Amino acid sequence: LTRDDITAAAFRAVERDELDALTMRGLARELGVTAMALYAHVENKDEILDEIIDRVLRDVGVADVDDGGDWKAWMVETTERLQRVLVRYPALLDRYCRRPVGVPAALERMEAVLDVLRRAGFDDRRCIAAYATIQTYTLGFAALETARQRGLRQVPARAVVELTEASPFYWPTLFASLPASEYPNLVRLSPDLTSFTTDAQFHDGLLAILDGLESERSLEQS
Amino acid sequence: LTRDDITAAAFRAVERDELDALTMRGLARELGVTAMALYAHVENKDEILDEIIDRVLRDVGVADVDDGGDWKAWMVETTERLQRVLVRYPALLDRYCRRPVGVPAALERMEAVLDVLRRAGFDDRRCIAAYATIQTYTLGFAALETARQRGLRQVPARAVVELTEASPFYWPTLFASLPASEYPNLVRLSPDLTSFTTDAQFHDGLLAILDGLESERSLEQS
């Protein structure tokens, strides 16, 4: 039993999105060992997750540096890689929400993003502000989409809507069933409120943000 | 023992940010009753949190509708109210990350935001896109700031930096201590990377986003 065995088993659990298997006890069971055996190779559970994040981020990487190219295109490509990974592996998002992620691959990624921003003409203050805004949007999107996916399988305790065979999910049907007098916009938009957090929506929102950041940068320089 | 007693006790625990007290067992202890007594008045734990969110959101409200006024000013005011609440009460943020929040006050808030966007000239598709982007940013900011606050008190298992009396926190000192050859931007920006998620940063990022959304709206209409 090695540290790598543990990380590998944990990553398999993360891949299958089996949060039940992603426990010290569940991990140990899969490795044919007791839970306490893990602590000889690993400090605690967060360290296992950090190891996975480091591995995944290294896999994700960043877009190729295309000098003279469009910094926004680079940022879209790089940001969407992280977004896809966070949406696919909710366990990693949970870790991001608990404590700052400071594994080497995360620092390298941050360095690369800041460097592209700097070379795109952002000054120091706006470099940080732009990075913060982009990272914030990415994490928030993954959080909303993950919550949506989890909510699909679960009906709230005091449900407003009855589920039918035609509409077996709660959340998409909620908006359509509200009184139109009180919630005219929700009812009118209800068909599309279902697709609240799609890849296309992430893309459009990200473009709007990058445009906003760029116009702020240009304003300052003129 | 009433449903309101339970909600009130739970809200007191959320206010004190005592996540330990925010358990069925801890709540029951505070109310001088066994944990199982709660289930006579409440379906499950999420229902208690939903009750709190409904109460808090109703308190938070939205900005006054100022007809002929600036929709961006309204949006900033309304969005910052939610941001402040989510940062102050991390337990509510945790609930937002688990499942979509569909309590009445949340629906009313969504309706109000969509209505302001519509009257500001956004078409249906862009109404939803704008709402999604703003909500995404707000949630992501609260998640990053909450993670940062939690991280201040905790040093990772494999710490890169030693803590001293002069710098008793881990994360702010991490960036400054990296090798400047590998991470030039992180080291150069390290003094300001500490204040990654301030109210001012939220404000600036939000303005950039609203500007980006506005210019996309205008582009389409011309």
Next chain:
DNA sequence: ACCTGAACACCGTTCAAGT
């Protein structure tokens, strides 16, 4: 050095039993 057994101090929730 590496693993185990038993324990500590917890979770949310169910269910039969009491009043």
Next chain:
DNA sequence: ACCTGAACACCGTTCAAGT
């Protein structure tokens, strides 16, 4: 109707004991 005791099926982690 409302509350309790005991139990179920879990958590992460510690620590003394074994090999």
